[in-house]
Amino acid sequence: MASDFTLEELQSATRNHGMPLEGLAYATTPPGMHYVLTHFDIPRVDPGTWRLEVDGRVARSLCLSLEDLRARPRVTQPVTLECAGNGRARLEPRPHSQPWLDEAVGTGEWTGTPLGPLLQQAGLLDDAKEVLFSGLDRGEQGEIVQWYQRALSAADSLRPEVLLADEMNGAPLPPQHGFPLRLIVPGWYGMAQVKWLHRITVLDEPFWGYQQNVFYRIAQDDDDPGVQLTRIYPRALMVPPGMPVFETRERLLSPGPLTLHGRAWSGWGAIARVDVSTDAGEHWHQSELEPPSAPHAWQAWSWTWEAEEGRHELLCRATDAAGNVQPLWPRWNLKGVANNAVQRLAVRVRHEPEA
Amino acid sequence: MASDFTLEELQSATRNHGMPLEGLAYATTPPGMHYVLTHFDIPRVDPGTWRLEVDGRVARSLCLSLEDLRARPRVTQPVTLECAGNGRARLEPRPHSQPWLDEAVGTGEWTGTPLGPLLQQAGLLDDAKEVLFSGLDRGEQGEIVQWYQRALSAADSLRPEVLLADEMNGAPLPPQHGFPLRLIVPGWYGMAQVKWLHRITVLDEPFWGYQQNVFYRIAQDDDDPGVQLTRIYPRALMVPPGMPVFETRERLLSPGPLTLHGRAWSGWGAIARVDVSTDAGEHWHQSELEPPSAPHAWQAWSWTWEAEEGRHELLCRATDAAGNVQPLWPRWNLKGVANNAVQRLAVRVRHEPEA
Numbered sequence: 219m220a221s222d223f224t225l226e227e228l229q230s231a232t233r234n235h236g237m238p239l240e241g242l243a244y245a246t247t248p249p250g251m252h253y254v255l256t257h258f259d260i261p262r263v264d265p266g267t268w269r270l271e272v273d274g275r276v277a278r279s280l281c282l283s284l285e286d287l288r289a290r291p292r293v294t295q296p297v298t299l300e301c302a303g304n305g306r307a308r309l310e311p312r313p314h315s316q317p318w319l320d321e322a323v324g325t326g327e328w329t330g331t332p333l334g335p336l337l338q339q340a341g342l343l344d345d346a347k348e349v350l351f352s353g354l355d356r357g358e359q360g361e362i363v364q365w366y367q368r369a370l371s372a373a374d375s376l377r378p379e380v381l382l383a384d385e386m387n388g389a390p391l392p393p394q395h396g397f398p399l400r401l402i403v404p405g406w407y408g409m410a411q412v413k414w415l416h417r418i419t420v421l422d423e424p425f426w427g428y429q430q431n432v433f434y435r436i437a438q439d440d441d442d443p444g445v446q447l448t449r450i451y452p453r454a455l456m457v458p459p460g461m462p463v464f465e466t467r468e469r470l471l472s473p474g475p476l477t478l479h480g481r482a483w484s485g486w487g488a489i490a491r492v493d494v495s496t497d498a499g500e501h502w503h504q505s506e507l508e509p510p511s512a513p514h515a516w517q518a519w520s521w522t523w524e525a526e527e528g529r530h531e532l533l534c535r536a537t538d539a540a541g542n543v544q545p546l547w548p549r550w551n552l553k554g555v556a557n558n559a560v561q562r563l564a565v566r567v568r569h570e571p572e573a
Numbered sequence: 574m575a576s577d578f579t580l581e582e583l584q585s586a587t588r589n590h591g592m593p594l595e596g597l598a599y600a601t602t603p604p605g606m607h608y609v610l611t612h613f614d615i616p617r618v619d620p621g622t623w624r625l626e627v628d629g630r631v632a633r634s635l636c637l638s639l640e641d642l643r644a645r646p647r648v649t650q651p652v653t654l655e656c657a658g659n660g661r662a663r664l665e666p667r668p669h670s671q672p673w674l675d676e677a678v679g680t681g682e683w684t685g686t687p688l689g690p691l692l693q694q695a696g697l698l699d700d701a702k703e704v705l706f707s708g709l710d711r712g713e714q715g716e717i718v719q720w721y722q723r724a725l726s727a728a729d730s731l732r733p734e735v736l737l738a739d740e741m742n743g744a745p746l747p748p749q750h751g752f753p754l755r756l757i758v759p760g761w762y763g764m765a766q767v768k769w770l771h772r773i774t775v776l777d778e779p780f781w782g783y784q785q786n787v788f789y790r791i792a793q794d795d796d797d798p799g800v801q802l803t804r805i806y807p808r809a810l811m812v813p814p815g816m817p818v819f820e821t822r823e824r825l826l827s828p829g830p831l832t833l834h835g836r837a838w839s840g841w842g843a844i845a846r847v848d849v850s851t852d853a854g855e856h857w858h859q860s861e862l863e864p865p866s867a868p869h870a871w872q873a874w875s876w877t878w879e880a881e882e883g884r885h886e887l888l889c890r891a892t893d894a895a896g897n898v899q900p901l902w903p904r905w906n907l908k909g910v911a912n913n914a915v916q917r918l919a920v921r922v923r924h925e926p927e928a
Contacts, residue, residue, distance in 0.1 A: 223578035228662060229822045231583060232676055235590030238749070240614045250605035250747045251615070257819050259595045260606070307583060314820070321587055359819035363925070392605045394593070464612050464714035465669070467584045570718070 223307070227317045236321025242457045242481050245325065245511065245518070246296060249386055252324030253408075254394045255301045255316055257366055257429075258357030261414050265398045270382075274350070274420035277341030284398050287384060290331040295379065295404065296515035298325045298483045302407035302434055302447050305548065305557030313554030320455060320561050323483075325515055326395075328402045330383035334376045337420075342372060345422040349375040351401050354414035362428050368412050369425035370403065379404045379514065382415070404514035405449050405485035407556075409434045436551045444551075449485030451558040452544055454492045454519065454536035456480035458563055469565040473527050479520035480534060482507075487539035492519040498531035498562075499546060505534070525567045532563040578662075582672045591676025597812045597836050600680065600866065600873070601651060604742055607679030608763075609749045610656045610671055612721055612784075613712030616769050620753045625737070629705070629775035632696030639753050642739060645686040650734065650759065651870035653680045653838045657762035657789055657802050660903065660912030668909030675810060675916050680836075680870055681750075683757045685738035689731045692775075697727060700777040704730040706756050709769035717783050723767050724780035725758065734759045734869065737770070759869035760804050760840035762911075764789045791906045799906075804840030806913040807899055809847045809874065809891035811835035813918060824920040828882050834875035835889060837862075842894035847874040853886035853917075854901060860889070880922045887918040 223231075234255045241251040265284050272280040301322035306313060316322075337349065353366040374380070381402040384391060391397040396413030403410040409429060430446065437444025457480050460471030482489045488510050493502040505521035519534075537543045548559040578586075589610045596606040620639050627635040656677035661668060671677075692704070708721040729735070736757040739746060746752040751768025758765040764784060785801065792799025812835050815826030837844045843865050848857040860876035874889075892898045903914040 223580075223583050225578075225662075226821055228578050228583075228586060228672055229674065231586035232591045232662075232672070232674055233593045235609075236587045238588045238611070238615055240617070241748075243617050244748075248747050248749070250607075250609070250749055252605075254590075254605070256593070258817050259813070260593055262595070262598055307580075307587075317583055317587070319584065319587055357816040357819055358825060363816075363825070392603050393596075393599075394603070394605055458614070461712040461718075462613050464712055466581055470713060470718070 223317055224314065227314060230316040234316055236318060237324045239321055239455060239458050241324070242455055246327050246387060247324035249326070249392050249395065252326060252395070253301060253322040255303070255322065255408060256355065256394065257359060258355040260394050261354040262393065263354060263398055263414060268398055268416065270399060270415065271417045272336065272340045273417070275343040275346045275422050276420050277343065280336070280340050284384065287331055287382060287399065290336070292329060292331055293381060294327055294329040295381070296325055296327050296512045297402055297404045298323065298514060298516045299408050299411055300450050300453070302409050302555040305559060306554035308548050308559065309550050309554050309557060313552060315554060323455070326386045327388065328381055328383040329385035329388070330381040330402065332378060333380045333382055334378060336382070337375060342420055346372045346420045347423060348372060348421045348425050350419040350421055350425050351412040351415055352417040352419070353412050354416050360428050360432055364428055366412065366429060367427050368410055368429055369421065369427070370410070407434070407447050407450055409447065433553055434555060435553065436556055437553070439552060447555055450483065451556055452482065452484035452486070452489065452536040452538040452542050453558045454480060454482035454534040454544065455561050456532060456534050456563060460565065469563060470570065471525055471565055471567050472570045473525050473567050475522055476525045477520050477522045478532065479518065481516035481518055482536040483516035484536065484538035484540070484542060486542055489517045489536050490539045491537045493535045494521045495533040496523055496530050499533050502535070527567050530565050530567065532565055533560045535560045578672055579669065582669060585671040589671055591673060592679045594676055594810060594813050596679070597810055601682050601742060602679040604681070604747050604750065607681060607750070608656060608677040610658070610677065610763060611710065611749065612714060613710040615749050616709040617748065618709060618753055618769060623753055623771065625754060625770065626772045627691065627695045628772070630698040630701045630777050631775050632698065635691070635695050639739065642686055642737060642754065645691070647684060647686055648736060649682055649684040650736070651680055651682050651867045652757055652759045653678065653869060653871045654763050654766055655805050655808070657764050657910040660914060661909035663903050663914065664905050664909050664912060668907060670909060678810070681741045682743065683736055683738040684740035684743070685736040685757065687733060688735045688737055689733060691737070692730060697775055701727045701775045702778060703727060703776045703780050705774040705776055705780050706767040706770055707772040707774070708767050709771050715783050715787055719783055721767065721784060722782050723765055723784055724776065724782070725765070762789070762802050762805050764802065788908055789910060790908065791911055792908070794907060802910055805838065806911055807837065807839035807841070807844065807891040807893040807897050808913045809835060809837035809889040809899065810916050811887060811889050811918060815920065824918060825925065826880055826920055826922050827925045828880050828922050830877055831880045832875050832877045833887065834873065836871035836873055837891040838871035839891065839893035839897060841897055844872045844891050845894045846892045848890045849876045850888040851878055851885050854888050857890070882922050885920050885922065887920055888915045890915045
């Protein structure tokens with residue numbers, strides 16, 4: 219694996235952060251441990267003057283304050299979010315962007331009002347095709363100065379699970395998670411979860427935008443139209459067992475029985491099985507899998523290993539109800555997205571010296 | 574500057590995270606934006622069974638629950654914390670550890686009970702020399718398996734500003750900031766702010782420990798006894814003006830008057846002045862500096878620049894009341910600590926195209 223990360227990649231990595239994998243122990247990720255990826259700066263928004271505008275191909279434009287939104291029907295749902303770039307740093311040659319390894323994930327309890335009834339109140343006109351969501355974050359990417367913008371089809375926007383969330387884990391959104399309002403599209407990669415949302419525009423034609431048509435797609439080269447990213451491909455991750463070596467993050471464990479555990483998720487359906495290997499993939503063992511606690515939240519799995527002295531490589535691999543299976547090795551693409559290759563954890567089992 | 578960051582450095586950088594520098598706009602840093610550095614794993618502690626033990630060279634050993642601690646006199650104080658490794662990634666050759674650039678800082682409102690009265694209640698014996706603080710985080714570093722441990726002299730432990738904090742910004746400590754209890758030693762680098770604190774041991778001899786005697790010291794080579802790190806050397810940072818380029822973090826601004834602003838701090842006294850340069854250090858301008866809002870919190874500064882089209886390098890430089898001045902360029906040491914060289918920000922001023 220390449221090890222020539224650039225200063226530009228490091229600048230991203232010290233701003234953005236993953237969920238330390240011991241965070242997999244929590245069904246609901248504490249906010250400061252949840253992954254964060256911001257394309258531009260984190261805006262500081264005055265909630266008193268902030269408004270949500272709804273316009274475009276609607277019968278009635280709306281302009282809503284935070285109080286207006288909070289007076290609407292409220293729903294709370296746990297949703298697992300994952301950055302589409304998770305795993306990018308393991309590709310060779312490496313697409314240069316935020317260099318995630320495995321940790322760009324988290325599960326929040328998101329509270330807000332469903333989007334669909336609000337769009338129905340505005341009244342989608344017959345020619346409504348897509349709904350565009352605009353954030354207050356702005357900058358240059360791909361040589362284009364832009365506000366962060368993403369669109370959904372009108373049909374996807376009206377799905378009952380799509381939320382306008384103003385709370386995370388029972389508190390107002392932290393600034394880095396989109397205060398005062400973000401879109402939550404359960405099951406989709408993070409690029410759809412527009413933060414610092416301030417405008418919803420109904421369009422009568424497909425949106426063309428950098429974050430929609432250029433960056434977040436699976437393509438082999440610039441001429442390949444590729445496939446726009448939507449839902450999250452399955453992934454299982456393991457709580458790193460034992461204790462870490464600071465410098466290498468290798469794990470040190472004592473011999474004997476040890477319950478390996480973690481979580482798994484997919485945007486294409488429930489997880490059907492998680493398999494574990496302790497010999498770099500030669501043999502696989504089906505783990506015990508908990509049923510989903512909610513339609514769009516990760517599921518816990520566990521499997522007990524009889525750890526023997528020596529060095530081992532631990533793997534875990536999820537299969538979802540739609541039949542998607544994690545690949546054993548990364549599949550390259552131009553932007554380094556949707557690399558859901560299995561996690562590989564180096565562990566050293568030994569009789570542990572006293573500290 | 575080197576750009577061959579290793580996988581091991583990246584593994585640290587995706588776990589730990591700095592404060593995105595737009596966070597300098599907040600006098601009190603939101604918890605998820607405050608820098609985090611954990612040597613080992615983030616322990617998950619059951620507050621019901623957790624106890625703080627006070628033992629060693631004391632007249633009466635103590636064993637305190639979280640409720641016991643919360644029933645004691647409580648103090649809230651804003652304290653600026655900075656990692657001793659801030660700036661490490663700018664050294665050449667680069668010491669390999671967490672590769673911070675400028676962002677390992679944050680200011681929390683820490684609430685807890687002063688340590689001194691608790692030590693007096695336990696009763697330091699006449700031969701008490703140092704006080705050792707042990708966290709629940711454990712792993713291997715420098716080929717030594719260890720619990721995270723740091724000591725203070727008995728005199729420093731009794732300073733009135735030293736706190737046992739169980740709240741950050743009015744809420745229980747987040748897991749990554751040391752839940753349920755951490756030591757707060759205002760003015761000192763982060764290595765002294767022991768998280769997941771569970772034992773305080775009074776010693777009749779100097780503590781020898783990896784984090785005390787090996788890692789956190791300014792030394793030129795392994796044979797140099799060097800100087801143990803204590804207080805924070807002065808630093809000023811600027812809110813990056815304008816908007817960012819995603820890939821490079823270069824800043825784009827429009828021509829015209831622009832107020833540059835930021836914060837500055839030192840563990841050796843109040844900040845006496847912050848100077849700003851917009852021409853890579855050829856000319857300096859004294860900024861307007863706000864008085865300290867609290868003895869151990871950063872101070873706001875600002876200066877208005879008439880930005881002209883072109884590329885510029887912006888610098889800011891703090892001087893503290895003790896006469897310490899930030900160096901213009903990094904000063905190398907073996908562990909890459911206490912590099913408080915001035916921030917250098919690349920900006921491009923141009924008439925901004927419409928997005």
